[in-house]
Amino acid sequence: MKWNKMLALALSGALSLSLLTACGGGTSSDPGSGSSSGDKVIKIGVFEPSTGDSASGGKKEMLGMQYANYETPTVEVGGETYTVELVTADNASSTDKALTAASSLVSAGVSLVLGSYGSGVSIAAGPTFQQAGIPAIGVTCTNPNVTIDNDYYFRICFLDPFQGTVLANFAAEKFGAKKAYLLGELGNEYDQGLITFFEQAFTAAGGTVIKDSYPTNNSDFTTYLTKAKNENVDVIFTPVSIAYATQIISQASTLGLEIPILGSDTLDDNKVLEAASGTNVPLYVSTFYQEGGAPEFDTGIKEYINNNADAKTANGGDDTIAAVTAMGYDAYYVALEAIKAAGSTDPGAIQQALWNVTYEGVSGAIAFDDENGDAIRDTAYIKVSDNNGAWNLETVQTVQ
Numbered sequence: 001m002k003w004n005k006m007l008a009l010a011l012s013g014a015l016s017l018s019l020l021t022a023c024g025g026g027t028s029s030d031p032g033s034g035s036s037s038g039d040k041v042i043k044i045g046v047f048e049p050s051t052g053d054s055a056s057g058g059k060k061e062m063l064g065m066q067y068a069n070y071e072t073p074t075v076e077v078g079g080e081t082y083t084v085e086l087v088t089a090d091n092a093s094s095t096d097k098a099l100t101a102a103s104s105l106v107s108a109g110v111s112l113v114l115g116s117y118g119s120g121v122s123i124a125a126g127p128t129f130q131q132a133g134i135p136a137i138g139v140t141c142t143n144p145n146v147t148i149d150n151d152y153y154f155r156i157c158f159l160d161p162f163q164g165t166v167l168a169n170f171a172a173e174k175f176g177a178k179k180a181y182l183l184g185e186l187g188n189e190y191d192q193g194l195i196t197f198f199e200q201a202f203t204a205a206g207g208t209v210i211k212d213s214y215p216t217n218n219s220d221f222t223t224y225l226t227k228a229k230n231e232n233v234d235v236i237f238t239p240v241s242i243a244y245a246t247q248i249i250s251q252a253s254t255l256g257l258e259i260p261i262l263g264s265d266t267l268d269d270n271k272v273l274e275a276a277s278g279t280n281v282p283l284y285v286s287t288f289y290q291e292g293g294a295p296e297f298d299t300g301i302k303e304y305i306n307n308n309a310d311a312k313t314a315n316g317g318d319d320t321i322a323a324v325t326a327m328g329y330d331a332y333y334v335a336l337e338a339i340k341a342a343g344s345t346d347p348g349a350i351q352q353a354l355w356n357v358t359y360e361g362v363s364g365a366i367a368f369d370d371e372n373g374d375a376i377r378d379t380a381y382i383k384v385s386d387n388n389g390a391w392n393l394e395t396v397q398t399v400q
């Protein structure tokens with residue numbers, strides 16, 4: 001168990017930028033302030049990308065939080081009922097803008113933070129939350145560096161060493177792969193970290209790899225894909241953003257490439273499914289949740305999406321349930337558990353309570369380890385595109 005002294009806070013100003021379903025309307029920067037109607041309010045920060053390359057995933061992750069807040073808009077704190085107000089800050093999928101977004105949440109007087117989709121922005125913002133003494137719960141930021149040396153950043157998802165190993169093992173078991181082509185964005189911590197972990201597991205099992213990195217804002221992947229084809233690789237592993245993944249898949253189809261493409265959790269998105277639809281590209285992804293895993297949740301979120309035009313737009317225009325939406329939903333309820341356990345709106349008390357929180361979510365059991373506040377998880381879902389706009393569950397993979 002780790003216990004940390006609360007850092008002194010001198011918070012001022014206000015930011016009340018609510019989500020679609022945010023409740024309350026308090027303008028005080030103090031945690032647990034009252035609203036204009038006299039209700040007690042606790043503010044939870046939502047640190048997610050709603051613009052930039054990761055916007056599609058960020059909006060879907062927020063959607064899970066929005067639905068959970070719609071479903072459960074209050075929490076009991078020390079015997080009193082508080083309205084939960086979600087305060088959003090767009091980190092714009094950028095490590096530079098992440099600092100401004102994080103600072104805005106500190107100034108808004110949030111008691112804790114949820115997010116982000118994207119490890120790079122989470123790593124960038126971590127010191128801001130730590131220095132302010134405000135705990136953050138990472139939802140799908142899988143890079144190990146998010147929580148290392150930061151007792152205020154927790155997370156509910158599996159980590160990239162696990163995910164990379166899962167996909168390397170899957171490549172060997174499913175395809176008998178001996179040679180893999182690894183492709184990611186230059187300088188992207190998420191991409192490059194996963195590529196490293198995949199390579200370590202794949203080569204340890206006797207495989208060989210060829211690696212390339214493309215520059216930011218690249219849009220022509222034909223040279224890279226042609227190289228993979230000419231090298232006679234068995235699989236292509238490309239753990240990239242949604243925006244890049246759609247281009248890679250479309251261009252692989254144009255080239256007539258039928259080498260299996262393996263992607264990480266970022267590729268579990270209906271925009272990626274749309275790119276694969278009507279092609280012969282074999283596409284497999286590792287992820288946190290498969291639709292059908294929690295029928296009551298599935299029914300509820302689909303009804304919510306289909307009766308809310310803004311929610312449907314945020315979800316990409318249909319009611320396909322993204323794994324990140326299920327994770328955002330679970331993160332909200334983990335936050336409520338921590339608030340209830342703390343019996344306080346004080347960020348320091350909530351940070352201390354988080355270490356002992358356990359919760360049975362729609363994505364599985366959630367608990368944090370004592371070392372870094374990382375989720376204790378050993379299971380990933382591997383899904384395959386049917387190339388007709390849907391995911392099918394391929395297998396459930398574990399690594400000890």
